[in-house]
């Protein structure tokens with residue numbers, strides 16, 4: 001039987017990341033998580049961290065450079081990133097909206113490490129090369145497309161996972177951003193209200 005790839009997650013304690021980390025560990029992949037010390041000690045994250053521990057997920061936080069104290073396990077600490085990446089075969093990013101463009105830091109660390117067989121950037125939504133989005137999605141999709149082009153120009157093997165909209169998040173609020181319950185007075189329709197929805201589900205790879 002083929003050896004299971006060693007998977008490194010960046011952003012694995014987030015909304016989507018936690019499911020992927022769990023699935024990776026449960027499928028028998030040696031599973032690593034780049035995680036900030038502040039996250040490990042955050043009471044709100046204790047349930048997910050506890051679950052990961054029971055699944056044998058390995059937490060990568062420590063940098064050998066003591067001057068980086070407080071930055072260990074952070075996407076913005078190049079040394080932590082390269083050190084973590086050198087220990088695995090596959091890198092899976094599930095960082096959130098605010099860090100999408102900063103995935104160029106992961107790309108440059110992957111290039112420096114030189115050992116990665118496949119990179120999955122933070123996608124898990126629409127296929128950003130094949131949709132005509134309206135704001136506010138348009139800007140996020142443009143960031144994801146920019147990251148795709150950076151991966152391709154560096155020649156890093158990739159898989160882009162396009163899984164469309166998660167109704168568990170958006171249906172309950174009728175896609176009204178910043179709300180937690182369906183609005184009772186009015187619903188904002190994005191764009192001019194005429195774009196048609198398409199539902200291809202796929203993963204593209206190169």
Ligand SMILES: NC(=O)c1ccc[n+]([C@@H]2O[C@H](COP(=O)([O-])OP(=O)(O)OC[C@H]3O[C@@H](n4cnc5c(N)ncnc54)[C@H](OP(=O)(O)O)[C@@H]3O)[C@@H](O)[C@H]2O)c1
Nearest residue numbers: 011013014015016039074075095096122124125164165166
């Ligand atoms: N298809 C859909 O309907 C849908 C819905 C939601 C999201 N998505 C997509 O899924 C992807 C993930 O989104 P999400 O909502 O799951 O993200 P999220 O919940 O915001 O999680 C972001 C993760 O990144 C970590 N992080 C933040 N800053 C970091 C840093 N400086 N260094 C290291 N880690 C850092 C966070 O750590 P902490 O745990 O410390 O915060 C967290 O684990 C995005 O591409 C998003 O567009 C798709």
